[in-house]
Amino acid sequence: MSDFFLTTVLTFDASVRICVPLIFASMAGLFAERAGVVDIGLEGKLLMSAFIAASAASVFGSPWLGLIAGMFASSVLAMIHGFASITYKGNQIVSGVAINILASGLTMILTLAWFKRGGITPTLQNDERFLSITLPGVDIIDHIPIIGVIYRELISGHNILVYLAFVIVPIVWWVVYRTRFGLRLRAVGENPKAVDTAGLSVEGLRYRALLVGGILCGIGGAYISTAYTAQFTKEMTAGAGFIALAALIFGKWHPYKVLAACFLFAFLQALSIRLQGVVFPVIGEIPVQLIDAAPYILTIILLAGFIGKAVPPKASAQPYIKEL
Amino acid sequence: MTKSNIAIELINVDKHFGAVHANDKVNLSVETGTIHGIVGENGAGKSTLMSILYGFYQADSGQIKVFDKDFRATSSKQSIEAGIGMVHQHFMLVENFTVLENVILGSEGGALITESLANARIELTRLAKEYGLEVELDIAVEELSVGMQQRVEILKGLYKGAKVLILDEPTGVLTPQESDELFRIFEALKNEGVTIILITHKLREIMNITDHVSVMRAGKMVAHRETSKTNPEELAELMIGRKVLLNIKKSKAKIGKPLLVAKNLEINNEQGLKRVSEVSFEARSGEILGIAGVTGNGQGTLLKALAGILPLTKGTIEIMGETISPKSRLNPEQLRNLGVAHVPEDRQKMGMIAEFSASETALMGYQNDKDLNQGIWLKKSLVKANCASIMEAFDVRPPNPNLMSSNFSGGNQQKLILAREFERDPEVLIIGQPTRGVDIGAIEFIRKRIIQMRDAGKAIVLISVELEEIMSLSDRIIVMCDGIITGTVNGADADEATLGMMMANALESPAEAKGAEI
Numbered sequence: 001m002s003d004f005f006l007t008t009v010l011t012f013d014a015s016v017r018i019c020v021p022l023i024f025a026s027m028a029g030l031f032a033e034r035a036g037v038v039d040i041g042l043e044g045k046l047l048m049s050a051f052i053a054a055s056a057a058s059v060f061g062s063p064w065l066g067l068i069a070g071m072f073a074s075s076v077l078a079m080i081h082g083f084a085s086i087t088y089k090g091n092q093i094v095s096g097v098a099i100n101i102l103a104s105g106l107t108m109i110l111t112l113a114w115f116k117r118g119g120i121t122p123t124l125q126n127d128e129r130f131l132s133i134t135l136p137g138v139d140i141i142d143h144i145p146i147i148g149v150i151y152r153e154l155i156s157g158h159n160i161l162v163y164l165a166f167v168i169v170p171i172v173w174w175v176v177y178r179t180r181f182g183l184r185l186r187a188v189g190e191n192p193k194a195v196d197t198a199g200l201s202v203e204g205l206r207y208r209a210l211l212v213g214g215i216l217c218g219i220g221g222a223y224i225s226t227a228y229t230a231q232f233t234k235e236m237t238a239g240a241g242f243i244a245l246a247a248l249i250f251g252k253w254h255p256y257k258v259l260a261a262c263f264l265f266a267f268l269q270a271l272s273i274r275l276q277g278v279v280f281p282v283i284g285e286i287p288v289q290l291i292d293a294a295p296y297i298l299t300i301i302l303l304a305g306f307i308g309k310a311v312p313p314k315a316s317a318q319p320y321i322k323e324l
Numbered sequence: 325m326t327k328s329n330i331a332i333e334l335i336n337v338d339k340h341f342g343a344v345h346a347n348d349k350v351n352l353s354v355e356t357g358t359i360h361g362i363v364g365e366n367g368a369g370k371s372t373l374m375s376i377l378y379g380f381y382q383a384d385s386g387q388i389k390v391f392d393k394d395f396r397a398t399s400s401k402q403s404i405e406a407g408i409g410m411v412h413q414h415f416m417l418v419e420n421f422t423v424l425e426n427v428i429l430g431s432e433g434g435a436l437i438t439e440s441l442a443n444a445r446i447e448l449t450r451l452a453k454e455y456g457l458e459v460e461l462d463i464a465v466e467e468l469s470v471g472m473q474q475r476v477e478i479l480k481g482l483y484k485g486a487k488v489l490i491l492d493e494p495t496g497v498l499t500p501q502e503s504d505e506l507f508r509i510f511e512a513l514k515n516e517g518v519t520i521i522l523i524t525h526k527l528r529e530i531m532n533i534t535d536h537v538s539v540m541r542a543g544k545m546v547a548h549r550e551t552s553k554t555n556p557e558e559l560a561e562l563m564i565g566r567k568v569l570l571n572i573k574k575s576k577a578k579i580g581k582p583l584l585v586a587k588n589l590e591i592n593n594e595q596g597l598k599r600v601s602e603v604s605f606e607a608r609s610g611e612i613l614g615i616a617g618v619t620g621n622g623q624g625t626l627l628k629a630l631a632g633i634l635p636l637t638k639g640t641i642e643i644m645g646e647t648i649s650p651k652s653r654l655n656p657e658q659l660r661n662l663g664v665a666h667v668p669e670d671r672q673k674m675g676m677i678a679e680f681s682a683s684e685t686a687l688m689g690y691q692n693d694k695d696l697n698q699g700i701w702l703k704k705s706l707v708k709a710n711c712a713s714i715m716e717a718f719d720v721r722p723p724n725p726n727l728m729s730s731n732f733s734g735g736n737q738q739k740l741i742l743a744r745e746f747e748r749d750p751e752v753l754i755i756g757q758p759t760r761g762v763d764i765g766a767i768e769f770i771r772k773r774i775i776q777m778r779d780a781g782k783a784i785v786l787i788s789v790e791l792e793e794i795m796s797l798s799d800r801i802i803v804m805c806d807g808i809i810t811g812t813v814n815g816a817d818a819d820e821a822t823l824g825m826m827m828a829n830a831l832e833s834p835a836e837a838k839g840a841e842i
Contacts, residue, residue, distance in 0.1 A: 178437060178438060179435055180434065180440070182437075183428075183429060183432065183437050187418045190420060191416070194416040194417055194426070195429070196416075197380070197400050197412065197416040198400065198404075198416075198430025199405075200429075200430050322380070
């Protein structure tokens with residue numbers, strides 16, 4: 001029984017670690033899509049940032065410089081997306097896909113050019129990456145049954161970016177629903193003309209939304225290569241950007257619901273890792289691929305209208321063309 | 325009081341869109357505290373001119389003065405700051421925002437909105453009281469009626485400190501009662517010193533509520549008048565540059581046997597929502613049956629069902645000897661072959677394909693006609709010849725079958741679509757909004773043609789949101805509100821007030837009105 005309990009806690013613990021990039025990326029997507037720009041390039045931005053963060057951390061010997069470099073790289077990609085789809089009113093999906101392809105190719109070429117290795121960066125030393133923090137009081141609370149284990153394994157012992165991820169969600173909620181910027185952001189994603197005729201700049205707002213998204217994605221990417229692991233490897237984001245996009249839809253573009261969706265999808269992933277090769281009585285071996293595919297399947301079911309309804313911001317994916 | 329009583333002054337304002345000269349050296353001066361009407365046909369340049377004033381477009385040349393100060397706006401921000409507010413024809417509201425949120429958007433005050441919302445609430449309550457503009461503040465805009473949404477737009481302007489309010493075709497979406505209410509608000513605003521610029525093509529409104537009127541034609545400002553010293557005939561003549569018949573004469577209807585009998589129709593729209601229920605009527609040979617109602621009260625859904633586009637969920641339609649029921653459908657092509665022509669409400673979306681040539685638009689719906697096909701090939705030259713001949717019959721300009729449909733003016737597109745349907749000599753005509761967005765000259769032409777078809781013994785079902793059109797054409801009128809028939813009157817007995825009450829389903833005793841049924 002206590003074994004089962006510990007396993008459960010450890011699975012949740014793994015979920016939390018997997019959840020982090022999903023949270024950053026989906027919050028980034030939330031800003032973009034609430035402003036009416038579909039951001040299918042989340043994956044590319046995560047990947048680029050993971051690579052640049054690992055490279056910078058390795059070269060400069062500081063995870064913080066890595067983080068800043070990652071945020072910068074991801075923001076540059078976000079601005080390219082903006083330039084194509086806001087200023088030049090190109091198709092947002094096409095531009096986003098181009099970002100993904102660009103990131104995938106560029107990270108490979110640059111690892112070769114900079115480190116003479118195909119698709120990987122040097123392994124980061126401990127002082128070059130974000131390490132786990134032991135929260136105060138673990139020794140004291142540890143003696144309390146159940147709560148002690150949960151505190152030690154689940155709540156304590158994560159790196160700073162994990163805690164940041166969970167703090168960022170209420171901040172995003174507050175920005176979106178309680179600030180002037182948030183009000184304008186939501187308005188521009190629903191009816192850009194109303195924003196334009198209110199004397200505000202539609203393009204300016206959309207650029208700002210993408211920039212915030214770029215920064216958030218950058219943190220997510222840096223987490224993957226400098227905190228979750230200690231190295232950049234080829235295609236290491238492994239679809240996290242797309243799962244974040246699925247979580248965004250599944251959570252209906254609302255910060256807390258998106259967080260719940262991220263955690264659900266992360267939990268499924270943690271479960272599939274834990275169940276790898278485990279043979280159950282009667283059922284036999286669980287096909288983990290099916291669990292891996294669950295986020296996408298769930299999202300499709302949602303979109304088909306079986307679980308509530310996912311209504312995206314009205315002006316989503318539409319470039320704003322000024323006319324009466 | 326030298327020049328200080330002039331709110332807005334435009335001097336030689338000029339604007340081109342590519343080859344189109346939208347505003348040609350326009351001069352205008354609007355006195356403070358008056359209601360100034362601007363009339364003109366569609367495409368005369370009224371909206372462009374006002375958009376320049378509102379900072380949405382920039383003029384190529386010319387000078388603008390607002391309250392005696394030189395004014396040049398590169399975005400709506402400067403216009404708002406100068407005290408200009410605008411209520412657009414299509415409302416600029418964020419539908420899932422509350423009234424309060426919509427009003428503060430762009431003028432929030434601080435970086436956090438909680439305080440802004442509280443301040444706005446106080447200010448709006450005051451404004452609402454002052455001008456009789458009561459509206460619920462915490463309700464999502466999408467849940468408000470169109471008339472209420474318009475109030476929100478006006479409040480938005482006032483909240484932002486507008487001293488000049490521009491309204492672009494404000495009554496197009498309102499019932500006559502709602503329009504009267506709006507005009508009452510105008511009076512209240514005027515009494516408080518607000519200047520109102522009213523853009524419209526409805527001469528009745530101009531005559532009723534404006535102090536001055538300016539007429540635009542083909543981008544030019546052609547006349548300024550004091551409203552009390554002009555009349556609708558003169559204005560109409562100024563608008564189109566020649567005399568027009570606003571009321572088309574028609575002979576007494578020679579009513580024959582019913583060609584279309586609808587019984588207890590219930591119809592769902594494309595989204596599966598019930599939009600029409602318990603609708604029964606007859607359309608007889610030699611008469612025009614008008615269906616009146618405010619946009620979105622089920623008329624459009626009914627029209628699509630009559631044309632075979634939407635299925636019935638209940639009831640039957642007997643048409644040309646066939647019966648349509650929920651179980652037996654006829655598709656639009658089958659109906660066309662039976663002699664039922666359909667002119668859709670929205671010509672851009674359903675009547676034509678903008679990128680198709682005129683001859684292709686003129687073929688749509690009849691592409692399987694045996695005479696025009698040879699095996700799998702269309703007889704292109706015959707299709708073009710047909711198009712040329714119907715273009716001539718309906719005076720479509722330019723009469724060029726190869727021109728892309730979108731390159732014709734609204735009126736000519738509509739004439740082409742009408743020609744396509746009328747020239748096939750159908751027995752039953754289902755016509756939706758025949759003159760929407762069409763210039764006055766073409767309106768006159770189109771209405772005459774519809775009456776000609778009636779006199780030739782066709783049964784015509786006419787759906788229009790223009791009451792004036794329904795009243796001048798119909799021999800019998802049914803009124804729809806919320807998907808049901810709320811009244812039936814004889815065309816000759818119809819008056820706007822009664823129809824308006826029916827359109828809002830606000831008649832004391834509907835039985836009284838139904839007494840007129842024949």
